[in-house]
Amino acid sequence: MTPPSPEATASNEALYSRATKVLPGGVNSPVRAFLSVGGTPYFVQRAEGAHVWDVEGNRYLDYVQSYGASILGHADPLVVAAIRDAAGRGTTFGAPTRSEVELAETLTEAVPGLEMIRMTSSGTEASMSAIRLARGATGRAKVVKFAGCYHGHTDALLAAGGSGVANQGLVGSAGVPPAAVADTVVVPFNVVPRLDDDVAVLAVEPVAANMGLVEPEPGFLQALRDECDRVGALLFFDEVITGFRLGRGGATAWSGVTPDVWAFGKVIGGGLPVGAFGGSREVMSNIAPLGPVYQGGTLSGNPLATAAGLAALGQLTDDRYRELTDKAQRLARGMTEAIAGAGVPVQVPQVGSLVGIFFGAEAVRNYDDAQAAAGNGIYRRFFHGMLDRGVAFAPGPYEAIFPSLSHTDADLEQTIETAAEVAATLS
Numbered sequence: 331m332t333p334p335s336p337e338a339t340a341s342n343e344a345l346y347s348r349a350t351k352v353l354p355g356g357v358n359s360p361v362r363a364f365l366s367v368g369g370t371p372y373f374v375q376r377a378e379g380a381h382v383w384d385v386e387g388n389r390y391l392d393y394v395q396s397y398g399a400s401i402l403g404h405a406d407p408l409v410v411a412a413i414r415d416a417a418g419r420g421t422t423f424g425a426p427t428r429s430e431v432e433l434a435e436t437l438t439e440a441v442p443g444l445e446m447i448r449m450t451s452s453g454t455e456a457s458m459s460a461i462r463l464a465r466g467a468t469g470r471a472k473v474v475k476f477a478g479c480y481h482g483h484t485d486a487l488l489a490a491g492g493s494g495v496a497n498q499g500l501v502g503s504a505g506v507p508p509a510a511v512a513d514t515v516v517v518p519f520n521v522v523p524r525l526d527d528d529v530a531v532l533a534v535e536p537v538a539a540n541m542g543l544v545e546p547e548p549g550f551l552q553a554l555r556d557e558c559d560r561v562g563a564l565l566f567f568d569e570v571i572t573g574f575r576l577g578r579g580g581a582t583a584w585s586g587v588t589p590d591v592w593a594f595g596k597v598i599g600g601g602l603p604v605g606a607f608g609g610s611r612e613v614m615s616n617i618a619p620l621g622p623v624y625q626g627g628t629l630s631g632n633p634l635a636t637a638a639g640l641a642a643l644g645q646l647t648d649d650r651y652r653e654l655t656d657k658a659q660r661l662a663r664g665m666t667e668a669i670a671g672a673g674v675p676v677q678v679p680q681v682g683s684l685v686g687i688f689f690g691a692e693a694v695r696n697y698d699d700a701q702a703a704a705g706n707g708i709y710r711r712f713f714h715g716m717l718d719r720g721v722a723f724a725p726g727p728y729e730a731i732f733p734s735l736s737h738t739d740a741d742l743e744q745t746i747e748t749a750a751e752v753a754a755t756l757s
């Protein structure tokens with residue numbers, strides 16, 4: 331570990347101790363608490379590009395990148411300038427703005443089949459509202475979701491939720507009454523469920539990125555489309571991670587399968603709190619004030635968030651996505667060689683710019699497989715080995731690895747070398 335730099339302003343330990351007195355677990359989102367890896371979280375002082383600095387002055391090469399929200403890397407100059415500029419003109423009005431229209435145009439132009447959106451302030455709200463929309467549009471109640479897919483922390487979707495829920499060793503959450511999940515059916519990923527005609531919506535992360543990274547098998551998403559059409563259910567792609575990450579058209583363009591409703595978040599807010607859900611003009615005409623499905627938000631379509639989103643998405647050309655996918659590929663290949671080369675069984679799946687890691691000999695195709703790989707305790711040791719050497723992965727085995735456009739070749743090389751070093755301590 332490098333000695334504390336002159337930037338050191340506090341100790342992580344001291345802040346964590348203060349934090350735990352006033353914030354449950356010391357955090358505002360459970361996975362940040364290091365529960366599943368042990369130890370004290372680092373408190374971030376600032377970040378730039380591929381790096382974050384903690385309050386002790388330690389620098390980390392960051393693959394958390396706000397769980398993928400910061401696709402350009404931290405504090406991108408154009409995004410920061412757009413936020414500053416917008417803030418100077420007022421931060422929230424309770425009246426529509428031009429940048430909301432522009433962001434909606436940007437999304438609908440990029441994603442095949444998406445014609446209208448409604449903005450929210452988080453991905454959770456977006457997927458919650460997408461479900462309400464689907465139920466309202468079909469007049470049906472039942473929701474089918476896949477084990478290990480995370481759709482935010484709304485009651486009806488928390489069952490077998492992956493991500494932080496899995497990190498806590500929880501199946502779902504206390505405080506969710508049986509009635510709230512009575513209409514939720516959970517089925518295994520990568521197996522096409524047979525639906526009944528009381529199903530309103532089939533929800534899926536088209537590339538699952540909250541149980542580690544699990545790619546849909548060839549034909550899986552198209553088969554979901556066909557099964558929904560057979561019974562008149564709506565297909566819901568939760569693209570909160572994949573949207574504007576697998577390319578401008580997200581998993582929709584990537585797979586060539588068009589759902590009926592979408593949720594977005596993370597990347598589209600340029601690092602500010604944001605979400606959006608959408609569909610065809612016909613489906614979205616069910617949303618108030620056009621239709622009977624109520625949905626709203628004081629800060630929805632917030633001027634800072636839309637300015638940041640536009641500044642980020644404006645930079646994401648097809649070339650930049652190719653560049654990012656290339657980085658992800660090099661990272662995945664390099665880490666596989668480095669870790670497997672040390673005799674540690676590992677899977678490093680990669681889809682577009684998304685990367686995952688499972689410590690096990692078998693390919694992971696569903697949540698059961700992911701849990702088996704996450705349960706062997708190797709990730710915890712790998713995580714701390716990397717962190718001690720200045721490389722930050724997410725503090726839980728169910729999260730994806732997010733290289734950003736700011737990660738240089740040298741950064742990737744350093745990560746791979748570090749992984750080899752850490753792997754040697756694991757076998």
Ligand SMILES: *Cc1c(COP(=O)(O)O)cnc(C)c1O
Binds near residue numbers: 397
């Ligand atoms: C992060 C995430 C959400 C929830 O978004 P928040 O902004 O954290 O509420 C929903 N769905 C998926 C696929 C996500 O990765």
